[in-house]
Every structure is written in structure tokens, then in C-alpha cells.
Amino acid sequence: MITRGIAAMGDDAVQHILARVRSYDQFTAHNDPYQEHDFGSFLWGEVQVFWRWDYYDLDFSMHSPDPADDTVTARVLTVMLAEEY
Incomplete structure (x- = not known):
């Protein structure tokens, strides 16, 4: 999912930003x-x-009871401007 702020940057920017998210490896x-x-x-x-991952139950009504379990978890990736956080 992308926010309105990211979408407003235009298709080319969105594609490049999503590529950066996919290749992100700057974890410390x-x-x-x-x-x-x-x-x-x-x-x-x-x-x-x-960008952030959120882990919901399969109905998207609350957090997943076990984020590591694919059978009870729906994952949502959100990409946003920092000011939209």
C-alpha cells in the first residue's frame, strides 16, 4: 500500500521508491x-x-495473534512520507 503523499509523487517516482524498498538492506x-x-x-x-510491515489477523480487524504464522496472519506493507507517519 502506498499513501497519498507517495502516490502524488508520480508513477516514475513510485516505481523507483518501491524498488528501493524491495532492495533495502540498511538494517543496523x-x-x-x-x-x-x-x-x-x-x-x-x-x-x-x-516503509513498514504490519501484521493483522485474517479479517484485518486486529493485530495477528502470531505474526510468524502465515495461516493466521495477513501482512500489509505501507510506504509513506515521513510526514504522513
Whole structure:
């Protein structure tokens, strides 16, 4: 899922931003202390972009009871401008 702010940047920018999210590997002990790799941040030009994974139950009504279990978890990736967080 992308937010309105990301969508407003135009199709070309969206494609490049999504490629950066797919290839993101800048996890450190500082920005990923639990080694979950579920949040990232980078600059796109002068714009700060955030991305994050959320883990819901299969009805999307609450958090998953067990995020590691695919049979009870729906994962949603959201890409957003930092100001939209």
C-alpha cells in the first residue's frame, strides 16, 4: 500500500521508491534492535520515505495473534512520507 503523499509523487517516482524498498538492506542494531526487518527509512531526493510491515489477523480487524504464522496472519506493507507517519 502506498499513501497519498507517495502516490502524488508520480508513477516514475513510485516505481523507483518501491524498488528501493524491495532492495533495502540498511538494517543496523540502531534502527532494527529486534532484528525484525519490519521498518525502513531512506531519502528520496530531499524527501524522507518510511516503509513498514504490519501484521493483522485474517479479517484485518486486529493485530495477528502470531505474526510468524502465515495461516493466521495477513501482512500489509505501507510506504509513506515521513510526514504522513
